[in-house]
Amino acid sequence: MNSNDVSRRAFLTAAVAAGGGLLIGPLLDSELLAGTTTMQGASAVPLNAWIRVSPDDVVTLIASQSEMGQGVMTTLPAVLAEELGADWSRIKIEFSPTAPPYRNPRIDWQFTGNSESTTGFFELLRTMGASAREMLIIAAANRWGVTADECSTDNGRITHRLSGRSMRFGDVAEDAARVKPPANPKPKPESDWKLLGKSLSRVELPGKIGGSAVFGLDFTMPGMVSAAIKQSPVHGGVVADFDKSSVMNLPGVIDVVPIPNGVAVVARQYWQAYRALKMLKVTFQSGANASLSDATLNSQYRSALDGNVWKTVKTEGEAVTREAMRPRFASVYSQEYESQFLAHATMEPMNCTAHVTNEGCTIWGPLQGNQLAQVTLASVLNLPPEKITINRTLLGGGFGRRLLVDFVVQAALVSRAVGKPVKVVWSREEDMQHDVYRPATLQRITAGLDKVGKPSALAHDVVSPSILQYVFTPAVTEDNDPSCLEGLMESHYQIPSQRVDFHLLKIGAPTSVLRTTGYGPNIFAVESFIDELAARAGRDPYLFRHDLLKDERSLKVLETAAEKSGWKRRAPKGVGRGIAYTEAFRTHIAHVVELSVERGLVKIHGITCVIDCGVALDPEICKNSIEGGTVWGLGVAFKSNISFKDGRTVESNFHDFQIPRIYETPPIDVHIVNSNTNGMGGTGEVGPVTVIPALTNALFAATGKRYRTLPLSRHGLKLA
């Protein structure tokens, strides 16, 4: 067998990757490789923007949301299939183009993030599925000369209940497509669900388990070349000079092309480009950030917190200020909390393939921000948006990094420069050092307490750089960014006087959206502080929270966490238990962590987590996500950290930016409490939010010491 045979076989394996009778081939279809987005056989009939039915009964369901491990290309199509009454074994999933029908209705914008795929699309997809179902039924009823309300669908067939006659979806698809879409399609009651609320086998798993799944890095097309890039090591710097001739004679090298903040070496293969890049003579101009360091950042944060430039963003009740509390309350307590900078460090480094021609630009890549990519490229390439076609591959992790489009623009610019399809691939070092980081925050919470130590007033001061500046600019003003305040604007704790003051810090390090966004640092501060108040009042931290909560869903989640973790049983000697609760991304969540500490080694005996995300449409997917989020949270709590020196990011790979390993992972027990579909919440980002304060609260219970700055490695603590 020669190498051509191997690659052809690999291609064929990928193209037919189908598990359990599922016809899934949206990612390596030959038409996709040819640059078109129409994948269905010509005879498939669209019933609406989301559903097509072919004469052989294959139902194509459109996935608008990018698949990055959150299972969304299973769960959301299952909503359509449920309403349709489709046969789940005859389903084909196809990613949507970047087009208006597929925008998140809340903000009329197409993206995958903010844990809002389910909350944003559940009602819309129920309606679209129900609408298509009613159209199929009307078409069948007309054929039979019966009324539509005597008919129903199930398992890919329409049945006339009185006569028992039935026909296949494929039989009436053409007729159904001509039926006027109903004005008020009626979704099924939950009690009739057959697919939702159950754990389905994820549609893309066979490809992920056999190695045929196509991530951005795996995408290839005829004539494609590869590029390796080097960006200015100092944030905000630019290329001063490079000597193309130093590498042009190396094997495979095609060109060396400037990009906005660096340079790209283009070669026949990535390995050739990567090697040539290492030998390229290139110099950079540092710009304004040359002296940026942890020390300069720390002093910026400190000056802001100690200063008086504040925007009052929340006032509730009397909204007593920190300064005014002292004479008014029996006692006043104040503490500061600090969360660190973090990198996304998706396992698949940034990459994107672009083909720019005179006619337009086609992109294939692992993208969360597909509409931002379209709009940005239209502007950069001076083309109308409809000339920018965005195709998505699977994402090897997203966590918010792939909402940004810096790597997409690079691919397009390099393709335009060399006149070929180009795949731009970042090395791990580029990925780590040119991430757009989760900003560090510095916060201060001050409480006015009554005689028994219950908070009557809370004043919360937050210093944070922007989160949304690059991904959703319209939401950000000169002195405000709503994402930095998540979890603080609407607290479930019943405290009569509340205020939040914010200082939007301008820093030289690039910052953006990262899993948990504002909720992560804010809830770490709030849930640590509440725990401190409980301890000062001499109260059990679970009961103390219970007394402050009123909302039914909050209480149910908190009580279930106490019950499932055995909170009321006395902890063995030396063992500390910590608890934390919040609502984040519209999901209520509580974590209980049980641990002991010996000579700086933290042994976690077990973690219990309870969520209420409305109704878990696929419980196993939700649990996997919460387990993984909990592990992520342990990494944030203990060791993940980005630091800066001489204008550069210090960490460069997984040896110095550390994430949890398997031996550091304790048993994690996740429980789902369903409430109702009016309160659907996300599960992608909420997992890490409460585990971190539950952990530091458990450390206090075990050792009597409070940890208010992260990561814990700063305090000499390690996971055992």
Added chain:
Amino acid sequence: MAQIVFTLNGQSVTVDAEPEKPLLWVLREDLGLTGTKYGCGMAICGCCVIHLNNDAIRSCVTPVARAEGKAVTTIEGLSRDLNHPVQRAWLEVQVPQCGYCQPGQMMSAACVLAQKANPTDADIDDAMSGNLCRCGTYPRIRRAIHRAADIAGGKGGRQ
């Protein structure tokens, strides 16, 4: 450039490549097998784990010349139709999230099971400590390896 001959997933292949070129990129770019992933390029993350004569190795730091005359197995060759006990267990336990690291995880897991029919949690933690998963699927990886051991041992395995 040199001609290097080795066995890839049971079949003999000949590649023309620089002898120092990492096996990872030979597999991905010269042979078109993209199941083996690039993650760190310095043998820290385990995304690129493959088998070389039945040993789990990091293909990102292994020069292709080292494969000369040896047997290379990648995720694509672990089984013909996803029926290796590890793959069956991975599907049953629904291990992957993003899935990018999972070929490396499964190749490491297959090696553990080849050496120990019934690994303990400690054996698993030890053998899998070099495979990172950013999505944090470790609890399921542990469960799936135990399950794969059962399947391989004929306990509750499905046909």
